[in-house]
Amino acid sequence: MAGFDDLASERSKAQFDVEEMKVIWAGSRHTLEVSDRISRLVANDPVFRKDTRTMLSRKDLFKNTLRKAAHAWKRIIELRLSEEEAAELRFYVDEPAFMDLHWGMFIPTIKGQGTEEQQQKWLPLAYKMKIIGCYAQTELGHGSNVQGLETTATFDPQTDEFIIHSPTLTSSKWWPGGLGKVSTHAVVYGRLIIDSKDYGVNGFIVQLRSLDDHLPLPGITIGDIGMKFGSGAYNTMDNGVLRFDHVRIPRDQMLMRVSQVTREGKLVQSNVPWQLVYGTMVYVRQKIVSDASCALSRAVCIATRYSAVRRQFGLQSNGIETQVIDYKTQQSRLFPLLASAYAFRFVGEWLKWLYMDVNQRLQASDFSTLPEAHACTAGLKSLTTSATADGIEECRKLCGGHGYLCSSGLPELFAVYIPACTYEGDNIVLLLQVARFLIKTVSQLGSGKEPVGTTVYMGRVEQLMQCHCAVQKGFLELSADLVQAAVAHCQLIVVSKFIEKLQQDIPGKGVKGQLEALCNIYALFILHKHLGDFLSTGCITPKQASLANAQLRSLYSQVRPNAIALVDAFNYTDHYLSSVLGRYDGNVYPKLYEEAWKDPLNDSVVPDGYQEYIQPILKQQLRNARL
Ligand SMILES: CCCCCCCCCCCCCCCCCCCCC/C=C/C(=O)SCCNC(=O)CCNC(=O)[C@H](O)C(C)(C)COP(=O)(O)OP(=O)(O)OC[C@H]1O[C@@H](n2cnc3c(N)ncnc32)[C@H](O)[C@@H]1OP(=O)(O)O
Numbered sequence: 295m296a297g298f299d300d301l302a303s304e305r306s307k308a309q310f311d312v313e314e315m316k317v318i319w320a321g322s323r324h325t326l327e328v329s330d331r332i333s334r335l336v337a338n339d340p341v342f343r344k345d346t347r348t349m350l351s352r353k354d355l356f357k358n359t360l361r362k363a364a365h366a367w368k369r370i371i372e373l374r375l376s377e378e379e380a381a382e383l384r385f386y387v388d389e390p391a392f393m394d395l396h397w398g399m400f401i402p403t404i405k406g407q408g409t410e411e412q413q414q415k416w417l418p419l420a421y422k423m424k425i426i427g428c429y430a431q432t433e434l435g436h437g438s439n440v441q442g443l444e445t446t447a448t449f450d451p452q453t454d455e456f457i458i459h460s461p462t463l464t465s466s467k468w469w470p471g472g473l474g475k476v477s478t479h480a481v482v483y484g485r486l487i488i489d490s491k492d493y494g495v496n497g498f499i500v501q502l503r504s505l506d507d508h509l510p511l512p513g514i515t516i517g518d519i520g521m522k523f524g525s526g527a528y529n530t531m532d533n534g535v536l537r538f539d540h541v542r543i544p545r546d547q548m549l550m551r552v553s554q555v556t557r558e559g560k561l562v563q564s565n566v567p568w569q570l571v572y573g574t575m576v577y578v579r580q581k582i583v584s585d586a587s588c589a590l591s592r593a594v595c596i597a598t599r600y601s602a603v604r605r606q607f608g609l610q611s612n613g614i615e616t617q618v619i620d621y622k623t624q625q626s627r628l629f630p631l632l633a634s635a636y637a638f639r640f641v642g643e644w645l646k647w648l649y650m651d652v653n654q655r656l657q658a659s660d661f662s663t664l665p666e667a668h669a670c671t672a673g674l675k676s677l678t679t680s681a682t683a684d685g686i687e688e689c690r691k692l693c694g695g696h697g698y699l700c701s702s703g704l705p706e707l708f709a710v711y712i713p714a715c716t717y718e719g720d721n722i723v724l725l726l727q728v729a730r731f732l733i734k735t736v737s738q739l740g741s742g743k744e745p746v747g748t749t750v751y752m753g754r755v756e757q758l759m760q761c762h763c764a765v766q767k768g769f770l771e772l773s774a775d776l777v778q779a780a781v782a783h784c785q786l787i788v789v790s791k792f793i794e795k796l797q798q799d800i801p802g803k804g805v806k807g808q809l810e811a812l813c814n815i816y817a818l819f820i821l822h823k824h825l826g827d828f829l830s831t832g833c834i835t836p837k838q839a840s841l842a843n844a845q846l847r848s849l850y851s852q853v854r855p856n857a858i859a860l861v862d863a864f865n866y867t868d869h870y871l872s873s874v875l876g877r878y879d880g881n882v883y884p885k886l887y888e889e890a891w892k893d894p895l896n897d898s899v900v901p902d903g904y905q906e907y908i909q910p911i912l913k914q915q916l917r918n919a920r921l
C-alpha cells in the first residue's frame with residue numbers, strides 16, 4: 295500500500311547512520327536516552343492525549359490543561375524525575391500552561407534578581423509549588439517600552455511597605471501567562487517611587503490570590519484577557535489582566551540584587567549593572583532559540599514524510615505517479631527548511647553555552663560579556679522565530695489541501711508558535727537592539743578597542759568606519775536598513791556556528807557528509823535569498839552567483855535520498871507530531887479518512903439545525919419551482 299511502502303523504501307535508501315544522527319540532534323547519547331524514554335512515557339499515558347484539543351470549548355480546554363499539569367506534576371514527584379527529565383516531560387506534553395511561566399520566568403527571576411535571603415525565603419516555596427508565580431511586566435499601554443511602564447511601587451516609610459498601584463487603565467497588567475486564573479503570586483514590574491522621586495522600573499514579589507480559597511486579595515482585580523488566535527493552540531494558557539488599588543507589600547518583597555531600598559528609604563545601588571533587571575528576558579530568549587529548532591523540525595518532519603507519500607502527475611512506466619518530493623520546486627522549498635532546522639539546533643546549543651558562560655562570569659562580578667549576550671539572544675531570538683513561523687506556514691503549503699486540516703497538525707502548530715515573534719520582545723524591536731550594539735562596536739573601532747566574540751570580523755572590514763559616520767547622522771532614519779544589517783550579522787553567527795559544529799569529531803557512517811550538505815544548503819540558500827544585496831555591494835560577481843545556484847541544486851539532489859532519514863533523526867513520536875500526514879508509517883490516506891469521521895459534526899447523519907434552517911429553504915425552493 296502507498297505510504298507504508300514509500301517510507302520503508304525511502305528509509306532503505308539512506309546513506310548515513312540514522313542512530314548516530316539522532317545522537318547529534320539530541321546533543322549527547324545521554325540526552326537522547328532521556329528524551330526517548332520520556333517521549334514514550336508521555337505518548338503511552340492517556341491523560342496526555344491531545345487529538346481532540348482543537349475541538350474543545352475554551353472552558354473544557356483550559357480545565358483539561360489543568361488536569362494535565364496536575365498529572366504531570368504528580369508523575370514528576372512519583373517517578374522522582376530530575377530537572378532535565380521534567381523539562382523533557384513538559385516538552386512532550388506539548389501544551390502551553392501556567393507551569394511554563396512559573397518554572398520558566400518566576401523562578402529564574404527570583405534566582406537572578408533576588409538577594410540570598412530572598413532566594414532562601416521564596417525558592418523552596420516555589421520549587422515545591424506551594425506558591426505558583428508568573429511574570430507580570432507588560433501593561434495594556436506598554437510592552438516593548440519597559441521604561442514606559444506606569445504601575446507604581448511607592449515606598450511608605452511609616453509602615454516599611456511598598457504601595458503597588460495601577461494609576462491608569464493603560465497601566466493594567468495585560469498578557470502575563472498563568473496570571474488570569476492560576477497564579478497565586480507574581481513578579482510585578484513597576485516604577486520605584488521614594489519621596490516622590492521616580493527611580494525607574496524594578497521587580498516586586500506580590501501575592502495575588504489567597505492560598506486558602508484562591509480568591510483575589512483585597513485591592514486586586516484579576517481575570518483572563520480572552521481567546522487568542524487559532525483553536526486549541528495558546529488558548530490553553532490563561533494570559534491575564536491585573537489591576538492594583540493601593541496594595542501594600544513588605545519592603546523586603548522588592549527584588550534587591552540590583553538595588554536596595556533601606557529602612558530609611560535610601561536607594562543603594564549594588565555593583566551589578568542595572569540591566570540585570572532585564573535578565574530573565576535574556577534567559578528566556580536563549581530558551582526560545584533552542585525551541586525554534588523543535589517547532590521547525592516538527593513541521594519539516596510532517597512535510598517531508600508527506601511529500602514522499604503524496605503522488606501527483608508524471609505517470610511512470612510502472613503505472614504510478616511521481617512522489618511530490620521529487621519535484622525540484624518542492625525540494626527548493628523544503629530542503630532549506632530542513633537545513634534551517636539543523637542550523638537552528640546548533641546555534642541554539644552554542645547560545646546555551648554562551649548563556650551559561652555569561653552567568654558564571656556574573657557570579658564572579660565580570661560583566662564584560664553581558665552586552666554581547668544581550669545582542670546575541672535578542673538577535674537570534676528574532677531571526678529563528680521569524681524563520682520558524684514562516685517555515686511552518688510554508689510546510690502547510692507544501693502539504694497542499696490536507697495541510698489545512700487540523701489533523702495535519704500544522705494549523706495548531708502555526709497558531710501556537712507565531713506569538714514567539716512577539717513575546718519576549720517584538721522581533722523588530724529586538725533587531726534594533728542588535729543594530730545599536732553593532733553601531734556601538736563600530737564606533738569603538740578607531741579607539742584601538744579590538745572587537746571580540748561574534749563581532750571579531752568587524753576589525754577586518756575597513757569600510758565600516760564610513761558606515762559609522764553615516765549612521766551617526768540618523769539612526770532612526772536608517773533603522774529599516776539597520777534591521778537588515780542586524781539580520782545579516784545574526785545569519786553570520788548561525789552559519790559560523792554550523793561550521794564550528796562540523797569541525798568537531800562527528801562519528802557515524804556518512805553523518806558528517808550529510809551535515810556538510812545541510813550546512814552548505816543553509817549558507818547558499820541565504821545567499822540566494824539576498825542575492826540582490828550580495829551583487830549590489832560587490833561581495834560576489836554574477837558568475838559566482840550562478841555557480842552558487844548550480845551548487846545549491848546539486849546539493850538538493852544529494853540530500854534527496856536521505857531526506858526521510860534526516861527527519862527520522864529528530865526521533866519524534868507520532869504522539870508528539872500529532873499529525874496524520876507525518877505518521878512514521880506513512881499510512882496517510884486510511885487514517886485521514888478515519889479521522890474525518892471523528893469530527894463532532896459527523897455524530898449525526900442529519901445535522902442539528904436541519905429542520906430549522908435547511909428544510910424551510912428546500913421547501914421554499916420547491917414552491918418557487920412550482921410557480
Ligand atoms: C502541562 C504540562 C506541565 C508540565 C510541568 C512540568 C514543568 C517542568 C518545567 C517547565 C519549564 C518550562 C520552561 C519554559 C520557558 C519559557 C516560557 C516562555 C513563555 C514566554 C511568555 C512570554 C513572556 C513575555 O513576553 S515577558 C515580557 C517580555 N518583554 C519584552 O521582551 C520587552 C522588550 N523590551 C525591552 O527589552 C526593553 O524595553 C528594550 C531593550 C527594547 C529597551 O530598553 P531601554 O532600557 O528602554 O532602552 P535601551 O537604551 O535600548 O537599553 C538600555 C541599555 O540596556 C541594554 N539592554 C537592554 N536590554 C538588555 C538585556 N535584556 N540584558 C542586558 N542589557 C540590556 C541596552 O543594550 C542598553 O545598553 P547601552 O547601550 O550600553 O546603554
Ligand SMILES: Cc1cc2nc3c(=O)[nH]c(=O)nc-3n(C[C@H](O)[C@H](O)[C@H](O)COP(=O)(O)OP(=O)(O)OC[C@H]3O[C@@H](n4cnc5c(N)ncnc54)[C@H](O)[C@@H]3O)c2cc1C
Nearest residue numbers: 429430431432436437438469470471713716717718719722
Ligand atoms: C502569547 C503572549 C504571551 C505573553 N506573555 C507575557 C508574559 O508572560 N508576561 C509579560 O509581561 N508579557 C507577556 N507578553 C507580552 C509581550 O511581551 C509583548 O506583547 C511584547 O513585548 C511586545 O510588546 P507590545 O505588545 O507592546 O508591542 P508594541 O511595541 O506595541 O508593537 C507594535 C508594533 O510597533 C512596532 N514598534 C514598537 N516599538 C518600536 C520601535 N522603537 N521602533 C520601531 N518599531 C517599533 C513593533 O515592531 C510592532 O510592529 C505576552 C505576549 C503574547 C502575545
